[in-house]
């Protein structure tokens with residue numbers, strides 16, 4: 001029996017970093033996916049092959065350990081798959097290892113939700129393999145717990161979007177995840193560079209800045225809160241020009257927080273020069289990704305960004321996790 005599940009990645013439109021201080025955020029699932037395929041294995045251990053990255057590893061769910069040949073960034077993938085597998089196997093008496101193949105076209109560790117997509121697709125595939133029925137709500141909750149266990153802290157943004165797809169507004173203090181009815185296409189171009197620091201380091205650097213200059217940084221975070229509220233109305237009203245302007249303002253504020261890099265900045269300004277209505281860092285910054293909002297200009301912007309960094313077109317994925 002072969003079971004396959006796939007789940008989308010995400011891009012934050014508004015609210016990265018300010019969300020850490022209880023401010024609202026807006027994010028969308030993007031049409032880039034992690035796919036996890038599961039079949040019966042032959043060993044007691046589970047074999048995991050991450051074909052696109054040319055890496056493989058072995059999981060021991062009894063001991064909750066893994067071994068792999070991969071660099072530090074890539075190693076993370078095995079941690080999420082292992083945690084997802086042990087979570088599901090707790091519900092079963094299964095002991096034989098599995099054969100797992102992970103396929104992913106989301107750049108990893110770039111602020112595009114690759115770990116959540118892998119986690120959600122893994123949970124869905126393992127559950128279906130073991131004939132456990134889960135509602136999406138349960139998958140989203142379990143996936144968030146896996147992320148918390150593996151990385152220590154995580155907002156529910158990534159796992160929610162990988163599970164349900166679409167666009168969401170995360171309200172103040174993450175009290176509520178509100179699905180936004182954005183029923184039109186949102187033509188984006190995403191550019192990405194290798195990230196130097198991880199999310200935790202960047203979040204910490206913002207905290208240090210806030211502690212050092214509270215009277216300056218607190219109003220920046222307050223502005224980000226206003227931006228997310230304004231952007232929510234603007235998205236629903238489909239005011240393209242205004243949405244782009246709000247993204248540009250948000251980029252300036254992220255720069256003020258110190259999470260910009262020369263590479264990200266170059267991409268942002270180049271995208272705007274080539275016709276993007278708005279362009280900003282997406283995710284934690286410090287390398288990682290930018291999003292450019294490009295109605296009618298996707299090809300022009302993509303072409304230019306590809307000259308200097310890696311880039312791809314993206315749109316909202318209305319599809320959440322799916323198994324077959």
Ligand code: PMV
Nearest residue numbers: 016017019111155199283284
């Ligand atoms: O891990 P990333 O790059 O998707 O960033 C997450 C967004 C932050 O606000 C910086 C951190 C967080 O946990 O919300």
